[in-house]
Amino acid sequence: MASSLTPKPVAPPTPSGAAISVRNLRVKYGEREILHGIDFEVPAGETMVILGGSGSGKSTLLRTLVGLEQPSSGEIWIQGKDFASISEDERDELRKKMGMSFQGGALFGSMTVGENVALPLHEHTHLDDSTIEIMVRLKLDQVGLSGFENYMPAQLSGGMKKRAAIARALAMDPEILFFDEPSAGLDPIIAAGIDELILKLKKAFRITIVVVTHELASAFLIADRMIVLDKGVIVANATTEELRKSKHPRVRQFLDRVPEPELTGEIDYLQMLTGDVPPARQ
Amino acid sequence: MPFTDSIGAATINGLAYLGGLARLSGGAARAVFVAPFQGKKFHLSRAVHQAMSVGVEALPITSLISFFIGTILALNAAYELRKFGALHLVASAVAVSMTRELGPLMTAVVVIGRSGSAFAAEIGTMKVNEEIDAMETMALEPVHFLVAPKFLAMILMVPCLTCWADFMGVLGGGLFGVATAGFTWGSYIQATLDALTKTDIINGLIKALMFGLVITAVGCQEGFSTGLGSEQVGRSTTSAVVKSIFLVVMVDLIFTTIFYITAPR
Numbered sequence: 001m002a003s004s005l006t007p008k009p010v011a012p013p014t015p016s017g018a019a020i021s022v023r024n025l026r027v028k029y030g031e032r033e034i035l036h037g038i039d040f041e042v043p044a045g046e047t048m049v050i051l052g053g054s055g056s057g058k059s060t061l062l063r064t065l066v067g068l069e070q071p072s073s074g075e076i077w078i079q080g081k082d083f084a085s086i087s088e089d090e091r092d093e094l095r096k097k098m099g100m101s102f103q104g105g106a107l108f109g110s111m112t113v114g115e116n117v118a119l120p121l122h123e124h125t126h127l128d129d130s131t132i133e134i135m136v137r138l139k140l141d142q143v144g145l146s147g148f149e150n151y152m153p154a155q156l157s158g159g160m161k162k163r164a165a166i167a168r169a170l171a172m173d174p175e176i177l178f179f180d181e182p183s184a185g186l187d188p189i190i191a192a193g194i195d196e197l198i199l200k201l202k203k204a205f206r207i208t209i210v211v212v213t214h215e216l217a218s219a220f221l222i223a224d225r226m227i228v229l230d231k232g233v234i235v236a237n238a239t240t241e242e243l244r245k246s247k248h249p250r251v252r253q254f255l256d257r258v259p260e261p262e263l264t265g266e267i268d269y270l271q272m273l274t275g276d277v278p279p280a281r282q
Numbered sequence: 283m284p285f286t287d288s289i290g291a292a293t294i295n296g297l298a299y300l301g302g303l304a305r306l307s308g309g310a311a312r313a314v315f316v317a318p319f320q321g322k323k324f325h326l327s328r329a330v331h332q333a334m335s336v337g338v339e340a341l342p343i344t345s346l347i348s349f350f351i352g353t354i355l356a357l358n359a360a361y362e363l364r365k366f367g368a369l370h371l372v373a374s375a376v377a378v379s380m381t382r383e384l385g386p387l388m389t390a391v392v393v394i395g396r397s398g399s400a401f402a403a404e405i406g407t408m409k410v411n412e413e414i415d416a417m418e419t420m421a422l423e424p425v426h427f428l429v430a431p432k433f434l435a436m437i438l439m440v441p442c443l444t445c446w447a448d449f450m451g452v453l454g455g456g457l458f459g460v461a462t463a464g465f466t467w468g469s470y471i472q473a474t475l476d477a478l479t480k481t482d483i484i485n486g487l488i489k490a491l492m493f494g495l496v497i498t499a500v501g502c503q504e505g506f507s508t509g510l511g512s513e514q515v516g517r518s519t520t521s522a523v524v525k526s527i528f529l530v531v532m533v534d535l536i537f538t539t540i541f542y543i544t545a546p547r
Contacts, residue, residue, distance in 0.1 A: 098419070104411060108416075119422075
């Protein structure tokens with residue numbers, strides 16, 4: 001296993017040369033299509049932020065990227081492998097090179113912080129206990145949680161939980177890190193600390209990072225490139241500077257914080273979320 | 283929906299549910315008995331921890347309930363036996379009823395209340411908190427990691443608890459026998475041993491094993507099918523208890539019938 005202190009080599013690219021390449025991705029929940037043909041690429045070592053309002057499909061996109069949802073069609077190439085069509089064993093091998101930080105942390109409540117971080121190391125490596133203990137300390141130190149090994153997740157604040165979750169995501173020295181709403185629900189100071197941590201990880205380890213968020217300040221700070229999702233389609237895929245200058249009405253509405261017109265009923269709301277036109281109105 | 287369609291849909295749902303239970307049990311059995319020989323880790327310490335919780339910690343309540351059930355059985359049997367002047371048969375009535383039926387069944391009810399519901403609540407809470415998703419993203423198989431230790435603990439501990447419940451039930455019956463039926467403790471135990479056959483005990487233990495399987499599968503299945511929101515955890519827990527009791531009784535009926543046909547006393 002590579003040392004956590006040395007910069008990692010850039011991940012083997014997909015056939016297109018990117019660490020992650022998504023092609024014509026469609027995802028359905030039952031009969032309702034949530035993502036309507038998504039295409040984008042994340043170059044190795046870069047940070048891609050997926051922006052979008054509530055219900056735009058950004059969390060579904062992230063869950064599909066890490067294999068928690070099955071696409072109804074399309075391809076997800078990660079490190080040269082089509083994630084959606086490889087065998088379960090190959091997928092598990094790929095997952096060991098990926099880390100995911102969930103919105104609420106998703107730390108195992110019955111384990112201490114140290115046990116949470118140590119879990120993937122115990123399960124996927126043959127390292128002895130003392131080496132794992134040292135690695136756990138290193139990971140917690142990287143996220144500013146030195147000395148919290150024996151705390152239970154319930155004893156931590158929201159920001160500390162997110163940091164502990166990031167430490168766990170870093171445990172296997174991943175080449176790709178996924179963040180779901182890393183600063184949601186945190187006060188601005190703690191949120192800024194998480195942003196700084198993401199920047200530090202990117203700089204120190206050259207990790208490819210994908211962040212789903214709707215926090216604009218955070219997004220513009222950490223992103224190399226951003227995509228804006230609206231009703232399950234990408235309406236913008238640009239660098240931060242290009243996005244600031246975008247004239248796309250939905251992008252402008254999102255960036256300028258213009259509220260939606262009032263919705264009159266359930267069908268309107270569903271239509272807003274998915275972009276589907278209800279049969280009765282076709 | 284027409285009545286016949288409703289019956290059809292309910293039947294399909296029921297079979298699908300049973301299929302899900304079989305799949306979950308199969309996955310857990312593979313994780314316990316096959317995967318370790320294919321180089322995959324199985325942490326025995328987790329199974330031991332579960333066994334302590336499922337078995338050892340259930341001993342006091344199982345003992346108490348079984349003892350009382352034994353006494354109640356003896357009291358009820360004595361009503362009829364006294365009419366025929368056969369009060370001395372109370373020991374065999376209690377022994378056979380406890381080992382073949384009430385020992386396994388009462389143990390199962392205690393285990394459902396203590397452990398089946400706990401499995402559903404634990405896994406359901408993990409599902410709501412995205413811990414199951416986190417497990418999958420870390421390439422950890424939830425069935426291997428969560429269900430397999432419970433599966434092993436239950437198939438070992440439910441039969442053990444049942445043996446203990448049988449013994450406590452006999453003691454409970456003995457209390458009545460010694461107090462009112464003219465037995466000494468020694469003669470009561472001897473009458474019990476004379477009445478029991480190996481088949482009685484084995485049949486009871488086979489039932490206990492099957493009950494353990496059913497309770498594990500239902501508790502874990504209900505946990506995994508928990509919806510979004512903390513109130514769903516409560517629903518899953520309730521559902522686990524109700525479905526487990528129903529399925530345990532069904533399994534009891536099936537196995538009692540099989541034993542009746544294949545190995546009459």
